[in-house]
Amino acid sequence: MNYKVFILALSTVAVGLVELIIGGILPTIADDLNISLGSAGQLITIFALVFAISSPILLVMTSKMERKKLYLISLFVFFIGNIMTYFSTSFAFMMFARVITAMSTGLIIVLSLTIAAKIVQPHHRAKAIGVISMGVSSSLVLGVPLGVIISDHFGWRVIFLGIALLSIGSFILISIFLERVPGGKPIPLSQQLKAVSSLKISSAHFTVMFMLAGHYTLYAYLTPFLEQELGLNPSWVSICYLSFGVAAVSGGGLGGILSDSIGSRKSIIAVIIAFALVLFAIPLTTFSLYVFIPALILWGALSWGLSPPLQSYLIETAPETSDIQQSFHNSSLQLGISLGSAFGALVLSYTGTVSHIAWFGSGLVVISLLFAIFSLTRKVTDKVM
Known part of the structure; x- marks a missing residue:
């Protein structure tokens, strides 16, 4: 190398x-x-x-x-x-x-x-x-x-x-x-936009965007969540972030293995459903650190588990524009982070607490699931109107 x-x-x-x-x-x-x-x-x-x-x-x-x-x-x-x-x-x-x-x-x-x-x-x-x-x-x-x-x-x-x-x-x-x-x-922007003009492709990018939006609705405010719901000090907050990070990186590899084993389409659906359920359950685990940490690790692993099968799906669906699709995939990730952190702030201003913010995030993950199902059932020739 x-x-x-x-x-x-x-x-x-x-x-x-x-x-x-x-x-x-x-x-x-x-x-x-x-x-x-x-x-x-x-x-x-x-x-x-x-x-x-x-x-x-x-x-x-x-x-x-x-x-x-x-x-x-x-x-x-x-x-x-x-x-x-x-x-x-x-x-x-x-x-x-x-x-x-x-x-x-x-x-x-x-x-x-x-x-x-x-x-x-x-x-x-x-x-x-x-x-x-x-x-x-x-x-x-x-x-x-x-x-x-x-x-x-x-x-x-x-x-x-x-x-x-x-x-x-x-x-x-x-x-x-x-x-x-x-x-x-x-590569002109007009050509890049043309590469995502089909409903099948564009809805796949919306899938990852809403998945990350649901994730960041809570993750952007994880520190106050840990401090307020579990009463953790900075050292324990650091341990939680380290555990989450290791799980997230590992989750990317596990997502690739899952995609190779059962195919990208089944993997996409499985990861999103599991992620929505785990994110919804997070507030229910804060009564005990011994219950919360395993849930946190599972949440971290699933948070990066979607990217490998979805990227494989994009390459399989539109191999001739794979480079452009990967670029838009990264932009979709960032838009999801932006949407999720903004949505989390809105929830905070409305509820005044971080205790149930994960439930709102899981709702966005359900929207991601709907986009995934829509994408998987479309033909490549279906165009955005």
């Missing part, structure tokens, strides 16, 4: 932290900026929304630019965004900083995937993409629990200063070791 792939993966660890770590420190940020918990949750919403919308647009706009140069520019913008976050004195300023970091993060992750695929031999391409994906995954497993501990001892701002310093390290490594990579032929 080309060592340069691992350098790219290190960059994805840093940028992955920016999006995922916020959820673990929402109460601290809310207190410091003197805003409500629901308002603080919009820091997740705006990041995911900007990430989803800007990524395909920026890729089209910069498609002809030399990749290494674009990567370094993106890292510099990412650094500026995190420094702005560190010095944020108001909610509005921090929201602006999140927009900047979201746009640069989207480019860095996509560039890492595409560059890694280009700088290795064809028979190592899948492994290279897997290494990059593991970089993002590791930020979920280690970043959030470490962020909770660091925030508790040194304050939440130090986290973003640390991420900014990590991006400097990535900038130096990329500038020294990565060769120049020429740009490619742009």
Whole structure:
């Protein structure tokens, strides 16, 4: 394996932290900026929304630019965004900083995937993409629990200063070791949208969007949920996030195994139904930590269990546009995160408590199930009206 792939993966660890770590420190940020918990949750919403919308647009706009140069520019913008976050004195300023970091993060992750695929031999391409994906995954497993501990001892701002310093390290490594990579032929947005014009394909993307929306309705506010419903201290909150992260990464692999065993179609339905049931049951398990932790682990595993079979399904359904479908799949994930965190904030403002927020999230997962059934029963030729 080309060592340069691992350098790219290190960059994805840093940028992955920016999006995922916020959820673990929402109460601290809310207190410091003197805003409500629901308002603080919009820091997740705006990041995911900007990430989803800007990524395909920026890729089209910069498609002809030399990749290494674009990567370094993106890292510099990412650094500026995190420094702005560190010095944020108001909610509005921090929201602006999140927009900047979201746009640069989207480019860095996509560039890492595409560059890694280009700088290795064809028979190592899948492994290279897997290494990059593991970089993002590791930020979920280690970043959030470490962020909770660091925030508790040194304050939440130090986290973003640390991420900014990590991006400097990535900038130096990329500038020294990565060769120049020429740009490619742009794929117009009109052509990308045409690739998802069938009802079968578009409803598949809505499936993952509402699945993630249901997930993030609770996950975006997991820290206050753990503190209020189980009375956990920061150390136990970190343990819960670590357990969830390990289960989530493992769940991605289990989803792939399930898809290979029973097929992508059956796997999609099975994972969504199981996820809806587990998410609905979460509030019923808070009477005992010994009951809650296994439920949390199962929830984590299922949260990433849908992606492998759904991506296989998209490739099987539209192999000629598989690259575009994977791009829209990532955008659907981010839109789901944005929708879920915003919906969770709405539920919080209406109910004033996080105790039953998971039940509202499971309702969104049911909508995901309906879209999945609709997609599986359509023909590819059915067009969006």
